[in-house]
Structures are given as structure tokens and as C-alpha cells.
Amino acid sequence: MELTLSLGIGLLVGSGVWLIQRPRTYQVVIGLALLSYAVNLFIFSMGRLTNRLAPVIDTSVEVDPSAFVDPVPQALVLTAIVIGFATTALFLVVLLAARGLTGTDHVDGREPER
Amino acid sequence: MSVAPQHLVIAPILLPLVAGALLLFFDDRERLLKATVSILTSVALLAISLLLLRMAHADGEPDKGRVVVYLLGNWPPPFAINLVLDRLSAMMLVLTSLLAIPSLVFSIGRWHRAGPHFHTLFMFLLMGLNGAFLTGDLFNLFVFFEIMLAASYGLMLHSSGTQRVKAGLHYIAINLLSALLFLTGVALIYGTTGTLNMADLAIRIPLVDPGSRIFLETGAAILGVAFLIKAGMWPLSFWLPTTYTAAPAPVAAIFAILSKVGVYVILRLSLLFFVETPDSSPGFGSWLLFVGGMATIAFGTFGVLASQALGRLAGFSVLVSSGTLLATMGLLQVDVTAGALFYLVSSTLTIGAFFLLIELIERGQDSIANVLAVTMEAFGEDGDEETEEEVVGVSIPGTLAILGISFGACAILLAGLPPLSGFVAKFAMLTAMLNPDGFGQGGTIPQSAWWLVAMLIASGLAALISMSRAGIRAFWAPLEVRVPRVLLIEIAPVVGLLFLTLALTTQAGPVMRYMEATATSLYAPQSYIEGVMEAPRATRPQREQGE
Numbered sequence: 001m002e003l004t005l006s007l008g009i010g011l012l013v014g015s016g017v018w019l020i021q022r023p024r025t026y027q028v029v030i031g032l033a034l035l036s037y038a039v040n041l042f043i044f045s046m047g048r049l050t051n052r053l054a055p056v057i058d059t060s061v062e063v064d065p066s067a068f069v070d071p072v073p074q075a076l077v078l079t080a081i082v083i084g085f086a087t088t089a090l091f092l093v094v095l096l097a098a099r100g101l102t103g104t105d106h107v108d109g110r111e112p113e114r
Numbered sequence: 115m116s117v118a119p120q121h122l123v124i125a126p127i128l129l130p131l132v133a134g135a136l137l138l139f140f141d142d143r144e145r146l147l148k149a150t151v152s153i154l155t156s157v158a159l160l161a162i163s164l165l166l167l168r169m170a171h172a173d174g175e176p177d178k179g180r181v182v183v184y185l186l187g188n189w190p191p192p193f194a195i196n197l198v199l200d201r202l203s204a205m206m207l208v209l210t211s212l213l214a215i216p217s218l219v220f221s222i223g224r225w226h227r228a229g230p231h232f233h234t235l236f237m238f239l240l241m242g243l244n245g246a247f248l249t250g251d252l253f254n255l256f257v258f259f260e261i262m263l264a265a266s267y268g269l270m271l272h273s274s275g276t277q278r279v280k281a282g283l284h285y286i287a288i289n290l291l292s293a294l295l296f297l298t299g300v301a302l303i304y305g306t307t308g309t310l311n312m313a314d315l316a317i318r319i320p321l322v323d324p325g326s327r328i329f330l331e332t333g334a335a336i337l338g339v340a341f342l343i344k345a346g347m348w349p350l351s352f353w354l355p356t357t358y359t360a361a362p363a364p365v366a367a368i369f370a371i372l373s374k375v376g377v378y379v380i381l382r383l384s385l386l387f388f389v390e391t392p393d394s395s396p397g398f399g400s401w402l403l404f405v406g407g408m409a410t411i412a413f414g415t416f417g418v419l420a421s422q423a424l425g426r427l428a429g430f431s432v433l434v435s436s437g438t439l440l441a442t443m444g445l446l447q448v449d450v451t452a453g454a455l456f457y458l459v460s461s462t463l464t465i466g467a468f469f470l471l472i473e474l475i476e477r478g479q480d481s482i483a484n485v486l487a488v489t490m491e492a493f494g495e496d497g498d499e500e501t502e503e504e505v506v507g508v509s510i511p512g513t514l515a516i517l518g519i520s521f522g523a524c525a526i527l528l529a530g531l532p533p534l535s536g537f538v539a540k541f542a543m544l545t546a547m548l549n550p551d552g553f554g555q556g557g558t559i560p561q562s563a564w565w566l567v568a569m570l571i572a573s574g575l576a577a578l579i580s581m582s583r584a585g586i587r588a589f590w591a592p593l594e595v596r597v598p599r600v601l602l603i604e605i606a607p608v609v610g611l612l613f614l615t616l617a618l619t620t621q622a623g624p625v626m627r628y629m630e631a632t633a634t635s636l637y638a639p640q641s642y643i644e645g646v647m648e649a650p651r652a653t654r655p656q657r658e659q660g661e
Contacts, residue, residue: 042298
């Protein structure tokens, strides 16, 4: 499971980094989105990878921390997703405005001279 | 219901939130109302932050600074989010509201008409800034950072225009990336220590076992990069001058403190996490701050010298100011940090005033005026209304004289010449660097300090050269002097900010004592840590009395 997750994160980061260096604004948006997925998965993995464990602690029995999953990273990921979603949406609007004002979807607002 | 004084701590966050949300309910045409509400809010913020400053400073006792902790949800300290007020955060709160009021007053002149929801966004920006200064939790810091940035995107794009949208696109992309770095750093730190509370982190970081220390340091470094992007350290700073130049004048003025947020967080976290642990990571990354800060000063200085337009000159001055702060922090000396804090206040006010002034001066030189005219058109403002308003507004006589004097004051402040506060700030830093064992005690001066001294003096000289050149070009060289139409309400904030720096000079003694107390408590984070960890919880009977 660790290997799958790390490979997945690595693939997302690799694609994301490549995409944000592309000259078209749409590619940059997709790159940022992929990177934020990778970061979210990474935060999630910081709570240690477990399977079929609940985050809710039953206080009636003696508590064994290894039998529960850490709820904090889950809460963090949720917040990060919401914020990332909002800012990406905002970025899309600016992207459209830039396309409308400059007439090109190049990140610098003009086509490179050939 | 009586409000206990400790509830004041959350007021700088709640007040702008409520005001900003309230303003959403009014139509954008009700400009006077909106402006009144937002200016009153920021005046209230100033009053509250001054009260908080008194509270944190414990009425002037130098070594008895108080750490006021606000436990949200009344959880016992290491858990949940808490807000922490100490001298440093109180000072930053005061500085924020001191800068906010002139920017808002300036915007009444014409800028707040150039696009929708100016005042709401401005209030949310203040909320994010105040939250970032007050929070005692690493992830909560991220949330406030994002609030601040989201509002700043809106303000940056205020009144639109091709130039602004192009610069804004880069600004947003870079900040989204730095947010991702922020999250990665926070996740790594959480993964190794299991906590996000800053005080708790300070306790646990020395206890991290050597095997996983590398992950912790990687996390701290990644987190640092995110803040250094915000502070504009070379080579992460190429976006900054373009963005600040393109932003509308009142927004650029408040942006002067945005780059100081990065500096603030680095100062707070590096001294909290890595100074009191001599056996683990002593002064982690401080040499990098020093070298990076020096490079930033150099880059900013060249930029200042090369700038033809006033806007870019101001943008590069922001870099010089950031670089100075970062490099002085890298020296890890209490007295130098005290001087740097004074410099932080002085340079933020100066750059804020300078950005406002530039717009007024360039108004006479067409370029900005044209851009503004175009955007006004885009928002359906017809020319008739504009001329009408000009009749109503009071046009002051001797405009050029006042503009020229203000420009001269800005030049003196940026170059760090007497008699204004820029000189006091530089003098405080240089004295501390050249007297490492205290004034008149001698001691060996490290070579790094000599380099920084040379750098600071050179950057001041460059600012002086560049400002004189720009001043001559703007005020003396034109054969046909076209006096820009400046309203009283637009020049008053600039003069007000400059008077603040004058007050900072005459009151340099008390202010400097405050800065020294602040720096001393920063370098002895034990009181901060204890203050947070042993914060008293509100007990139930008390709460019933309160209701």
C-alpha cells in the first residue's frame, strides 16, 4: 500500500510540475490541480496508512492508540480541499479574463515571437 | 452581558469579518455608506489593537510582557486552535490598522469606484492579516493566509485592465504554488511531531528522535520557502515588483504589509522552533536567511537604480526592505532584531505612503490617468459624473509644493537619512551590529556584520540617487508643468503617514524600548510557551456569571 501511494503521489507531482511549466494557462490550471491532489494525498499519509480503523475513540474500554486512525490529517485534508477548490475556481475566472483581454491563452499575455 | 477583556483578542478578526459581510448586503452604488462603515471599522480596529498593545506590554514593564491566550472552544491548551497575543503580534496589529486607515481614506478619492466590492474585500484582507498575526496554530495560520491571499487576489484585480490581469495571473499562480508548499511543510511537521500548536511544537521539536529529524527539517525548510516567497527573498521575488506596480494605489499601500507577514512568520517560527534547542538544530537555516537577505538587498538595490518608472522603484524598495529584515534576522542578535523591528514599522509606513504618493504624481503625467479613465469606462462610469465630482471635491492650492515635500520626505525615509525615522531605524541596526556586546562594550564584530553594514549603506545611497533622479524628472524637468488634480482627501493620507514617521522619530525612545522588549521576549520563547501551555481555561461558573 505504501508503494502504491508513493508512486501515485510521485506521478501526480511529476505531471503537475511538468504542466505548470507549460506556456498555456489551461495547462497551468490542470498542473496546479494535480499538484493539489498530490499534496492532499500526502497530508493524508502523514496520519500513517491504516486500513479499516475508525477515528472515533471508545472511552468505555482501555484505549489502544494503534487501534485508531488519526483524525487530524483527515480534517486538515478536508480544509485544504475546500480552500484549494475555491482558489482554483478563482484562478479559472482570472484565466478567462486574461484570455478575453489579451486575446491569447499564453501565460505572458502575448505569443512568443518566432 | 459583560464582555471580559480577554475577548478583545478575537475582536481584530471578528470585527472586519462582520463588517465585510455586512457590506455585501448593500448595493455598490451606496459608496459613501460603504466607505464610512469600513473606515469606522478600521478606526475601531486601531483602538482595539492599541488596547491589546497595552495589554501585551503589561503597561510598560520591560521584562513582564504578557502572553494573552484565547482558547477557542475552551479546550485545554495543546488541543484545538488558540489565539496568542504577545508584544510582536500586538505591534503588527497596530501597524496593520495604521496602514489600513490611510489606504481606505485615499480610496474614497476615486479608486473605490473603479470596481465592485472594494470595501468588502479590503475588510476580509484585514481579517486575514489580523488572524495570521494572532493565531497560535500552524494550520490555522494556513487558513488565515488563504483568506488574506484570496482577498488580495480580488483587490489586486480591482478596476481590471490588461496590465493588472496579466500581473494578477502570475501573482495568483505563484501564491497557489506557495500554498501547496505550505501544506506540504505543515504535513511533514505534523507527521514527525504529532502536533500543530506552535508552543507545543516548540516543546516537542527538541524531543524528535534523530532518525526522523531529517523529515522535520525538510518540513521546516519547505514551510520556510512558502513564507520566503511571500516575503520576496531573492530568487523567489521576481513576481513582486510587477505585481505591486500593477496593483491599484490604495491596494499597493496595504500590500506593503503583506510582504511583512512572511517576515513576521519566519521571525516567530524560527525563533520559537530552533533557537532554544542548542543540542539539536541551533539556528536552523539562519545562514540561509542571512545570505538570501543579502542577495535580496543587492537585487532590490540594482532594481531601484535601474527603475525608470516610480511604481517599479517602489516595488524594488519593498524588496530592499524585506531583504534588510531577513538578513538582520539571520544574524540572530537581540539588539539587531530590535532595530530591525523598528525598521519594519518605519519602512512599511514609508512604502505605504510612497505608493499612494506615486499615483498622485503620475496622475499629472497621463499614463495612470489614462489607464484609470479606460477602466472607469469599462465599469460604465460616464465622464459627466467625474467632472461633477471634481467640482464637489476640494482641490488644494499649491498641490505641487505639497507633493514635492512629500516626495522629498519619502526619499529621506527610504535612503535612511536624518531627521526622519528611516535614519533612526538604520542607526539602531548599525549600532547593534557594530557593538555586539552592547553599546560601548566593544567585542569582536563578525565579518558577516561588516558585509551587512556595507550593504545597508550602499542600498541607502542607491535609494537616494534613484529618488533624486526621479524627483528631478517629475518636478523640475518638465517645461510645461501640468498640475495634477489632487483632492484634499487624497493627499491627507499621504501626509498623515509621513507625520506618523515623524512621530516615530520624536518618540523613538519609548518605541525603541518596546522593540527591545519585544526582541528580548522573542529570543526567550520560554514565556511564550509557558503562557500558552498553562493558559487558564474559563470555568463554568464564570461563564454563567458572564451571561
